[in-house]
Amino acid sequence: DAKTTQPNSMESNEEEPVHLPCNHSTISGTDYIHWYRQLPSQGPEYVIHGLTSNVNNRMASLAIAEDRKSSTLILHRATLRDAAVYYCILRVNNAGNMLTFGGGTRLMVKP
């Protein structure tokens, strides 16, 4: 599986936007970019995914670089509830749905 690289941790202030980067320089044409997050003592939760175009949903936005070698998850207004570990994962379409989790980015939100 293609590998992703994320910063170990990031800090944000409450109600400010947060940009979580992910590098995936070995991404292939069939890899989708998925983001999940894991709140303390809970199971992972789907956030967003995309292939080439930027994506928006009620939780976040996903900005994908034109060459697809990197992407950024954008939380428009961080809340204390957004404090979690955020995982950027590449998945090949129709190749089974198992997810390969890396270390993720631990996001801390300060009030």
Add this chain to the structure above:
Amino acid sequence: NAGVMQNPRHLVRRRGQEARLRCSPMKGHSHVYWYRQLPEEGLKFMVYLQKENIIDESGMPKERFSAEFPKEGPSILRIQQVVRGDSAAYFCASHRDTRNTEAFFGQGTRLTVV
């Protein structure tokens, strides 16, 4: 829809005992995945099952671990003769199909081996 249900939420076993972890996927989902998360580590894929079939068990330890997803009832992850190193959080996820859809995870079972 109640979501993915895992039980028990917490399980304590003595070394050498058996642990049975159950997972009921979301309604209409026939693809189940089990993951293990050791303390302070990321999640690792263990096994992928469809109804009555094991599709991929490449992440499962060769001994003491088994999984099933019968035609009726929940998926079961079974660990025989547990050891302290099996202490971890075990998460189950379900998918509707094999396309690039979101995974729904349960709250996990936290196994402690004493």
